[in-house]
Amino acid sequence: MVYKVLIVDDSKLARMAIAKALSALYPDWTRLEASDADGALEVVKRTAVDITLLDFNMPHRDGLSLVADLRKLHPTMPVAVISANHQDEIVSRTQSLGAVFLPKPLTEKVLAEFLTSADRQLKVSRS
Amino acid sequence: MIPPVPQILDELELDAFGELVNIGVSKSAASLREMIGEQVHLSVPTLSLVSRHQAIEMLNQEGHGNLIAVHQVFEGDITGRAILIFPEAKSLELVRAVAGGGLSLEDIVELEHEALAETGNIILNGCLSTIANLLQRSFKMSLPEILRGSGSDLFEMESSPEAGEHVLFLYINFAVRQRDILGYIVMLMDLPSIAALKVLLVEFIERTTGVKAPRPDEIP
Numbered sequence: 001m002v003y004k005v006l007i008v009d010d011s012k013l014a015r016m017a018i019a020k021a022l023s024a025l026y027p028d029w030t031r032l033e034a035s036d037a038d039g040a041l042e043v044v045k046r047t048a049v050d051i052t053l054l055d056f057n058m059p060h061r062d063g064l065s066l067v068a069d070l071r072k073l074h075p076t077m078p079v080a081v082i083s084a085n086h087q088d089e090i091v092s093r094t095q096s097l098g099a100v101f102l103p104k105p106l107t108e109k110v111l112a113e114f115l116t117s118a119d120r121q122l123k124v125s126r127s
Numbered sequence: 128m129i130p131p132v133p134q135i136l137d138e139l140e141l142d143a144f145g146e147l148v149n150i151g152v153s154k155s156a157a158s159l160r161e162m163i164g165e166q167v168h169l170s171v172p173t174l175s176l177v178s179r180h181q182a183i184e185m186l187n188q189e190g191h192g193n194l195i196a197v198h199q200v201f202e203g204d205i206t207g208r209a210i211l212i213f214p215e216a217k218s219l220e221l222v223r224a225v226a227g228g229g230l231s232l233e234d235i236v237e238l239e240h241e242a243l244a245e246t247g248n249i250i251l252n253g254c255l256s257t258i259a260n261l262l263q264r265s266f267k268m269s270l271p272e273i274l275r276g277s278g279s280d281l282f283e284m285e286s287s288p289e290a291g292e293h294v295l296f297l298y299i300n301f302a303v304r305q306r307d308i309l310g311y312i313v314m315l316m317d318l319p320s321i322a323a324l325k326v327l328l329v330e331f332i333e334r335t336t337g338v339k340a341p342r343p344d345e346i347p
Contacts, residue, residue, distance in 0.1 A: 010171065011142050011143075011145065011146040011149070012139060013139060013332060013335060013336065014146050016335070016336035016338065017335045020335070020337045056153075057149060057153065057169060057171055059171045084149070084153035084154045084257075085153035085156055085169065086154075087160040087167065088160070088166075089160075089166040090166075104150055104153070105150060
């Protein structure tokens with residue numbers, strides 16, 4: 001399956017780093033980018049995004065607020081929150097919103113594990 | 128005349144430095160959370176090139192009067208200062224959070240210096256070590272030093288004559304809302320260090336994104 005993956009981070013460098021890892025793993029998947037929560041919601045409303053990878057610490061609204069909004073539009077979309085801020089409150093809120101917490105800086109191995117599980121989840125939900 | 132930041136560091140290099148600090152401070156915040164048992168909230172870092180005078184003004188504008196700070200100098204390929212700053216009125220609350228409940232005011236006052244130095248060590252050392260690792264360099268860190276006074280007292284520290292009047296000023300605020308603790312992390316680097324930082328950031332961007340940028344000494 002070929003998927004559309006949305007990358008949300010206010011840092012262009014962080015988006016480029018995630019894009020590099022993603023294209024090394026799945027060069028044929030489509031990558032979309034947004035630099036904040038509002039931009040991400042606009043992309044999701046006009047495009048059929050399959051998977052979202054998003055940062056926690058962003059200006060205006062943090063990544064968990066974005067996950068909550070994404071869940072209203074796409075209750076089962078695989079979502080990962082990527083952050084170096086692994087405080088219990090943030091990790092447990094990420095999980096309670098049905099998303100996965102991935103440590104930053106993101107490694108290709110960790111991303112690969114998340115995407116394998118996302119692929120499995122998407123295949124089951126669409127079968 | 129102040130060279131605009133983009134002439135010293137381009138947009139992606141500034142972004143990369145902000146992201147490095149963000150990762151460093153986020154990891155430190157998680158360590159502090161372990162110590163005090165409450166969530167530590169962080170702002171997004173802001174980065175600017177300002178005069179020393181403007182840096183003092185920016186701190187004074189926060190309007191917290193007397194400040195208490197933990198200060199550490201880092202040296203290596205780049206040299207600078209990292210400072211953890213609290214309004215003085217909030218520092219005892221931080222000590223109470225770090226040292227645990229059940230202490231008398233007398234004990235808390237006695238422990239203040241040690242608890243602040245330890246907190247500073249965790250946040251500043253943790254943050255700087257993460258940055259050094261990501262840049263694949265090592266920094267030599269001084270022992271934490273406690274400073275008290277106004278914004279201008281904190282910044283009126285000796286700097287070398289070649290350091291210049293302008294500094295790269297990086298500012299993040301943090302709060303422990305359940306305990307009414309708030310503070311700021313400030314990182315200062317003199318202009319000669321920024322040129323060295325640029326070289327390290329070019330290498331870091333290339334490693335992280337796979338995109339090769341010309342090194343500063345290769346630019347015609």
